[in-house]
Amino acid sequence: MSETIVRKPKFPKPVSKATVARLFFLDLSSGRVMSCTPDGADLKTIATLGRKLPDGIVVDPEAGHIYWTNMGIPNANDGSVMRAGLDGANITTIVSEGATHTPKQLQLDKKNGKLYWSDREGMRVMRANLDGSKLETLIDTSQGDTRPGTDATKWCVGIALDVERGQLYWTQKGNDNAGQGRIFRAGLEIPKGQQAEHREDIEVLYGSLPEPIDLDLDIAARVMYWTDRGDPPRGNTVNRAPMDPQSGRREDPEIIFNHLMEGIGLALDLKNARMFLTDLGGSVYRCNLDGSEKKALLFAEGNLSGIAYAEIPR
Numbered sequence: 001m002s003e004t005i006v007r008k009p010k011f012p013k014p015v016s017k018a019t020v021a022r023l024f025f026l027d028l029s030s031g032r033v034m035s036c037t038p039d040g041a042d043l044k045t046i047a048t049l050g051r052k053l054p055d056g057i058v059v060d061p062e063a064g065h066i067y068w069t070n071m072g073i074p075n076a077n078d079g080s081v082m083r084a085g086l087d088g089a090n091i092t093t094i095v096s097e098g099a100t101h102t103p104k105q106l107q108l109d110k111k112n113g114k115l116y117w118s119d120r121e122g123m124r125v126m127r128a129n130l131d132g133s134k135l136e137t138l139i140d141t142s143q144g145d146t147r148p149g150t151d152a153t154k155w156c157v158g159i160a161l162d163v164e165r166g167q168l169y170w171t172q173k174g175n176d177n178a179g180q181g182r183i184f185r186a187g188l189e190i191p192k193g194q195q196a197e198h199r200e201d202i203e204v205l206y207g208s209l210p211e212p213i214d215l216d217l218d219i220a221a222r223v224m225y226w227t228d229r230g231d232p233p234r235g236n237t238v239n240r241a242p243m244d245p246q247s248g249r250r251e252d253p254e255i256i257f258n259h260l261m262e263g264i265g266l267a268l269d270l271k272n273a274r275m276f277l278t279d280l281g282g283s284v285y286r287c288n289l290d291g292s293e294k295k296a297l298l299f300a301e302g303n304l305s306g307i308a309y310a311e312i313p314r
Helices: none
Strands: 019-027 032-036 044-048 054-060 065-070 079-085 092-100 103-109 114-119 124-129 136-140 156-162 167-172 181-187 203-209 211-218 223-229 237-242 254-257 263-269 274-279 284-288 295-298 304-313
Touching: 019 054, 019 263, 032 054, 065 103, 065 304, 079 103, 079 114, 092 124, 103 211, 114 167, 124 156, 136 181, 156 223, 167 211, 181 211, 181 223, 203 211, 203 237, 211 263, 223 263, 237 263, 254 284, 274 304
Parallel strands: 054 103, 054 304, 103 156, 156 211, 263 304
Antiparallel strands: 019 032, 019 304, 032 044, 054 065, 065 079, 079 092, 103 114, 114 124, 114 156, 124 136, 156 167, 167 181, 181 203, 211 223, 223 237, 237 254, 263 274, 274 284, 284 295
């Protein structure tokens, strides 16, 4: 009787690509794009931009690109969006000066090839393709005001995306220390028959905040995180709160980090359950998602704005 030999199919071994974790962040005061390790080591300037006031930054490791916004002069219409290699080479303007007014936090929708950002004095939320084409306004809060807008309650600053649910989140800062800050949610697409100026799907999730700035999301846990400027005790903090607050039962956001010197940038590293922060005092911080194990990584590095965490090819 012959023996039957069963051969298991052979599958190729997965190819592991060696990566290294890096932080990328921006210095408003001298117009620098900077990078370091998550411990604050190997600090380097990878691009110098001049007086463009860079603010929001995202990284696309697979494509080898960094994208960032330049606010320009706030009372002039000279904001822009730029792209460069991971080493800062080949700087390209993809959204030209004046096509957006004062672009702030920036987010990447890799799945659909889109960039999203808030435009502060432009009083709107915008997006474009990764090459800058198909520029769109999704939210217009101006209510007929001319740009640059002077009403800070209409200023859109932070932005975050939940692509799978087709939703975007953004902050409107309000006047300094006035408790007018709000966090909103709406669809990624304008509802049929509506316009950016008049959308019926906009929700106010949180209000009466000091001055909410940058946003990030832990979508799996349904928790949002944001930096808040303004005076203590609730200002110059990092806060977290549910992404889906129950109407009529909304509790105050939880403060998990305080004593920032004008907090701006925020980036979550969900895989390692930690976050990174920047402030205008020139510091970079790291802590766990609950605010524990706080550590200052860098001091006095100018006036720091946006920050991004990425695992890039070695």
